[in-house]
Amino acid sequence: MSKELTSRAEDYSQWYNDLVIKGGLADYSAVRGCMVIKPYGFALWENMRDQLDRMFKETGHVNAYFPLFVPKSLFEAEEKNAEGFAKECAVVTHYRLKGDPEKKGKLMVDPEAKLEEELVIRPTSEAIIWNTYKDWIQSYRDLPLLINQWANVVRWEMRTRLFLRTAEFLWQEGHTAHATKEEAIEETVKMLNVYAEFVETYMALPVIKGVKTANERFAGAEDTYCIEALMQDGKALQAGTSHFLGQNFAKAFEVQFLNKENKQEYVWATSWGVSTRLIGALIMAHSDDQGLIIPPRIAPQQVVIVPIYKGDESKPAIDAKANGIMTALKAKGIRVKYDNSDTSRPGWKFAQYELQGVPVRIAMGLRDMENNVVEVARRDTKEKSSVSMDGLADHISNLLEEIQDTIYQRALAFRNENIRPANSWNEFIQLLDEKAGFVSAHWDGTPETEEKIKELTKATIRCIPLDNKQEEGVCVLSGKPSTQRVLFARAY
Amino acid sequence: MSKELTSRAEDYSQWYNDLVIKGGLADYSAVRGCMVIKPYGFALWENMRDQLDRMFKETGHVNAYFPLFVPKSLFEAEEKNAEGFAKECAVVTHYRLKGDPEKKGKLMVDPEAKLEEELVIRPTSEAIIWNTYKDWIQSYRDLPLLINQWANVVRWEMRTRLFLRTAEFLWQEGHTAHATKEEAIEETVKMLNVYAEFVETYMALPVIKGVKTANERFAGAEDTYCIEALMQDGKALQAGTSHFLGQNFAKAFEVQFLNKENKQEYVWATSWGVSTRLIGALIMAHSDDQGLIIPPRIAPQQVVIVPIYKGDESKPAIDAKANGIMTALKAKGIRVKYDNSDTSRPGWKFAQYELQGVPVRIAMGLRDMENNVVEVARRDTKEKSSVSMDGLADHISNLLEEIQDTIYQRALAFRNENIRPANSWNEFIQLLDEKAGFVSAHWDGTPETEEKIKELTKATIRCIPLDNKQEEGVCVLSGKPSTQRVLFARAY
Numbered sequence: 005m006s007k008e009l010t011s012r013a014e015d016y017s018q019w020y021n022d023l024v025i026k027g028g029l030a031d032y033s034a035v036r037g038c039m040v041i042k043p044y045g046f047a048l049w050e051n052m053r054d055q056l057d058r059m060f061k062e063t064g065h066v067n068a069y070f071p072l073f074v075p076k077s078l079f080e081a082e083e084k085n086a087e088g089f090a091k092e093c094a095v096v097t098h099y100r101l102k103g104d105p106e107k108k109g110k111l112m113v114d115p116e117a118k119l120e121e122e123l124v125i126r127p128t129s130e131a132i133i134w135n136t137y138k139d140w141i142q143s144y145r146d147l148p149l150l151i152n153q154w155a156n157v158v159r160w161e162m163r164t165r166l167f168l169r170t171a172e173f174l175w176q177e178g179h180t181a182h183a184t185k186e187e188a189i190e191e192t193v194k195m196l197n198v199y200a201e202f203v204e205t206y207m208a209l210p211v212i213k214g215v216k217t218a219n220e221r222f223a224g225a226e227d228t229y230c231i232e233a234l235m236q237d238g239k240a241l242q243a244g245t246s247h248f249l250g251q252n253f254a255k256a257f258e259v260q261f262l263n264k265e266n267k268q269e270y271v272w273a274t275s276w277g278v279s280t281r282l283i284g285a286l287i288m289a290h291s292d293d294q295g296l297i298i299p300p301r302i303a304p305q306q307v308v309i310v311p312i313y314k315g316d317e318s319k320p321a322i323d324a325k326a327n328g329i330m331t332a333l334k335a336k337g338i339r340v341k342y343d344n345s346d347t348s349r350p351g352w353k354f355a356q357y358e359l360q361g362v363p364v365r366i367a368m369g370l371r372d373m374e375n376n377v378v379e380v381a382r383r384d385t386k387e388k389s390s391v392s393m394d395g396l397a398d399h400i401s402n403l404l405e406e407i408q409d410t411i412y413q414r415a416l417a418f419r420n421e422n423i424r425p426a427n428s429w430n431e432f433i434q435l436l437d438e439k440a441g442f443v444s445a446h447w448d449g450t451p452e453t454e455e456k457i458k459e460l461t462k463a464t465i466r467c468i469p470l471d472n473k474q475e476e477g478v479c480v481l482s483g484k485p486s487t488q489r490v491l492f493a494r495a496y
Numbered sequence: 497m498s499k500e501l502t503s504r505a506e507d508y509s510q511w512y513n514d515l516v517i518k519g520g521l522a523d524y525s526a527v528r529g530c531m532v533i534k535p536y537g538f539a540l541w542e543n544m545r546d547q548l549d550r551m552f553k554e555t556g557h558v559n560a561y562f563p564l565f566v567p568k569s570l571f572e573a574e575e576k577n578a579e580g581f582a583k584e585c586a587v588v589t590h591y592r593l594k595g596d597p598e599k600k601g602k603l604m605v606d607p608e609a610k611l612e613e614e615l616v617i618r619p620t621s622e623a624i625i626w627n628t629y630k631d632w633i634q635s636y637r638d639l640p641l642l643i644n645q646w647a648n649v650v651r652w653e654m655r656t657r658l659f660l661r662t663a664e665f666l667w668q669e670g671h672t673a674h675a676t677k678e679e680a681i682e683e684t685v686k687m688l689n690v691y692a693e694f695v696e697t698y699m700a701l702p703v704i705k706g707v708k709t710a711n712e713r714f715a716g717a718e719d720t721y722c723i724e725a726l727m728q729d730g731k732a733l734q735a736g737t738s739h740f741l742g743q744n745f746a747k748a749f750e751v752q753f754l755n756k757e758n759k760q761e762y763v764w765a766t767s768w769g770v771s772t773r774l775i776g777a778l779i780m781a782h783s784d785d786q787g788l789i790i791p792p793r794i795a796p797q798q799v800v801i802v803p804i805y806k807g808d809e810s811k812p813a814i815d816a817k818a819n820g821i822m823t824a825l826k827a828k829g830i831r832v833k834y835d836n837s838d839t840s841r842p843g844w845k846f847a848q849y850e851l852q853g854v855p856v857r858i859a860m861g862l863r864d865m866e867n868n869v870v871e872v873a874r875r876d877t878k879e880k881s882s883v884s885m886d887g888l889a890d891h892i893s894n895l896l897e898e899i900q901d902t903i904y905q906r907a908l909a910f911r912n913e914n915i916r917p918a919n920s921w922n923e924f925i926q927l928l929d930e931k932a933g934f935v936s937a938h939w940d941g942t943p944e945t946e947e948k949i950k951e952l953t954k955a956t957i958r959c960i961p962l963d964n965k966q967e968e969g970v971c972v973l974s975g976k977p978s979t980q981r982v983l984f985a986r987a988y
Contacts, residue, residue, distance in 0.1 A: 034570055034627050035615065038563035043643065046560045068538045071530035072648055072664050078526055080603045090593040095605050096617065097589045099652040101582040111572045113587050113614055122605055123527065125588065135526050145839055151535060156564055156648065160591040172564050347637055
């Protein structure tokens with residue numbers, strides 16, 4: 005096949021790009037920092053999105069849609085949030101183009117169509133949403149408000165990478181309002197657990213649940229909870245965040261409610277989000293030098309059937325048999341494709357579906373048919389086996405579950421092998437440089453030390469794991485006393 | 497109930513706004529011309545979107561996602577398209593905010609972060625998509641390309657109305673590429689038929705399929721096909737359009753392919769879209785002075801059950817029975833809600849669900865239970881009947897289909913009564929002013945006459961119906977010869 009891939013050992017970053025582009029997931033666009041999500045990549049996102057959406061609805065949330073634009077005066081209302089995002093805001097200043105009098109056929113911004121107030125393109129929607137909640141919330145009867153939005157957002161990043169960091173990306177953002185602090189914190193943790201369950205069960209990617217340090221918190225949050233995953237190159241990736249926002253936005257937008265005791269109180273808030281970035285995590289966690297490996301539960305195609313014709317006369321018999329298999333698989337809800345196109349040879353197709361990470365490939369030739377078998381190849385282990393056509397659908401259905409589990413267990417073993425304790429600064433540096441992965445180390449709890457460690461090593465505190473063991477120790481850098489270890493890593 | 501509605505007779509436009517806002521579909525936002533789609537309205541949109549998406553996929557289309565931004569130089573490449581949309585473009589000129597040195601805590605656009613090239617927020621995506629297709633299409637083997645996108649778009653309208661005309665709106669836009677003109681035209685018509693089927697079968701709204709005149713064509717199209725619906729005030733509403741784009745975009749973006757004869761040819765294009773505007777059409781076509789009427793197939797809730805408690809001791813028995821009914825209805829795939837909240841009385845709930853257009857309301861009290869019946873009320877006809885609990889789920893399931901049909905037949909009868917021929921200018925004006933609806937009249941085929949009629953009457957040619965009868969006649973305005981009647985109306 006013509007689409008040669010860079011290997012991970014050769015250049016991990018180029019390997020990743022090759023997989024995204026040659027695997028047909030996404031492409032660069034003419035707009036700086038923005039990508040095109042191609043049909044295969046979008047089908048993957050649809051499967052992820054639909055499952056998350058089901059989980060949000062099962063936990064009592066409803067969807068809504070808020071404006072793309074945030075007037076500057078609203079954007080700046082919650083100061084920390086505004087400060088955190090100001091540097092990466094795309095800003096609309098005009099609402100009209102007109103013919104350029106100096107260049108025929110060209111357009112220019114019409115200087116007479118300048119907006120009185122500039123509009124920020126939402127980098128996140130707390131401001132516009134809390135400004136709306138003000139009108140929706142009067143009494144405790146209006147609470148809780150459990151709303152999610154699927155949307156595009158824009159953060160003007162200087163260095164972009166397909167899926168991992170793009171100027172525009174797709175995400176969901178939940179924004180909830182509660183009568184009490186306890187209930188808001190409960191919601192924050194509940195949604196963190198939903199994310200963890202989704203990423204582990206559907207994306208086959210183990211995560212560590214934890215809390216961010218003050219330095220790494222979402223701008224405007226009181227606490228940021230996160231799930232952290234480990235990539236094959238030993239770098240960590242933040243896969244989702246859930247924020248307890250306290251009363252910060254309620255105060256900034258004057259959102260009060262009449263409580264049961266007939267007193268005005270500020271509302272308590274959460275927000276939580278995951279994005280198309282998850283696709284980047286998926287690729288980097290599971291794939292290999294031959295291409296993508298996609299867990300069956302979210303794979304756009306779970307099975308592909310490739311016929312091995314021997315002369316035109318073999319076609320009708322093989323096609324008929326393949327259609328029977330298709331029907332049986334579809335009846336089990338399996339997403340299956342029959343590729344009998346004559347534009348490429350079986351070997352090319354094999355490589356193509358390997359590159360695209362289709363979990364199971366079934367090949368069927370004349371001799372197979374005579375023996376009442378097909379060849380079944382697993383993408384994850386590359387094992388091939390000859391399987392009887394009798395009960396094939398059941399076999400495939402079980403195999404897909406087995407593949408899902410194998411991919412997860414492999415990632416879990418890798419992740420667990422790559423959490424290492426460091427008890428001195430030398431050990432800390434050595435582990436980061438030689439082994440990468442998570443380094444579990446004592447830290448004195450100050451932002452200054454955290455900042456210093458980042459400067460010296462590029463490693464950040466990924467999280468303080470939930471239910472962390474409390475133990476006496478001394479900070480790896482400052483030597484000051486510490487009560488618990490935290491997880492450091494270099495990260496995407 | 498407290499939410500008083502304006503009646504249609506009193507003020508049709510205010511009635512519409514009341515339904516949208518008090519019915520919980522949408523709300524104004526802090527951003528000029530942009531609306532918030534509230535959870536109930538968004539659930540309605542989700543049902544419409546998901547059904548359309550299934551129909552697109554059944555006809556061989558796949559989804560993808562292209563950037564929100566269009567660099568000005570790409571936007572202006574197809575001149576007619578650019579000219580058509582230039583006046584309503586929101587333009588991003590800067591990518592950063594900074595602290596305002598003169599106003600503490602306030603932000604300002606950072607003048608040093610001016611973009612080299614302005615970015616237009618997509619009013620439609622032909623430009624960015626065809627610039628991408630250039631890289632995806634080399635040979636006839638790459639064709640057809642059948643791609644759809646669900647996205648937000650922005651058109652800076654000066655006069656906006658909730659759902660009907662907003663600066664930002666949600667829509668889908670299909671963009672297909674073909675090897676031949678015939679195939680592209682076939683696709684254009686196929687998607688028009690998909691739209692018509694969706695709007696008639698799911699939204700219960702009869703449409704007239706037709707072709708637009710040159711004046712009313714999409715900017716950059718060779719031909720615009722449309723479906724036109726009639727609202728209760730006699731005004732027409734364009735419910736969807738499907739465009740045959742010829743080779744205009746292929747030429748503007750240099751998209752050629754190697755045909756089977758090994759020659760380079762320009763690609764043929766179509767695009768087609770429907771938007772959240774459809775929700776506006778739905779409301780205005782079916783609803784009444786008591787509130788929304790939503791066809792069952794797309795209703796967020798199809799059935800609501802309201803218990804009529806008589807003292808606390810009646811609750812357990814009624815709740816148990818209601819839960820049994822819920823289970824039976826859900827097993828039939830019916831979207832049902834049990835409203836036993838104690839914050840409002842049954843009468844208030846009845847009015848609320850009437851306002852929100854829930855197709856069927858079931859009320860159950862103690863005496864009903866003793867008689868093994870429930871009270872079933874239809875929203876469309878307001879008929880109430882006492883129905884046995886035995887086989888209730890089947891009854892409701894059939895009733896929902898009957899309601900769907902009744903709503904459609906009512907709209908169809910209204911529409912058919914309101915297409916009237918005019919054979920003279922006086923008759924034409926009189927019909928428009930006294931009866932409204934569609935006026936079927938001869939027109940001389942010139943843009944000048946069409947323009948003049950619009951100036952004089954505010955009526956436009958909604959379409960030349962497909963398979964229009966050819967007949968000799970004279971133009972109602974100019975008296976010049978004409979070969980067919982076309983449909984005029986005042987329109988949204």
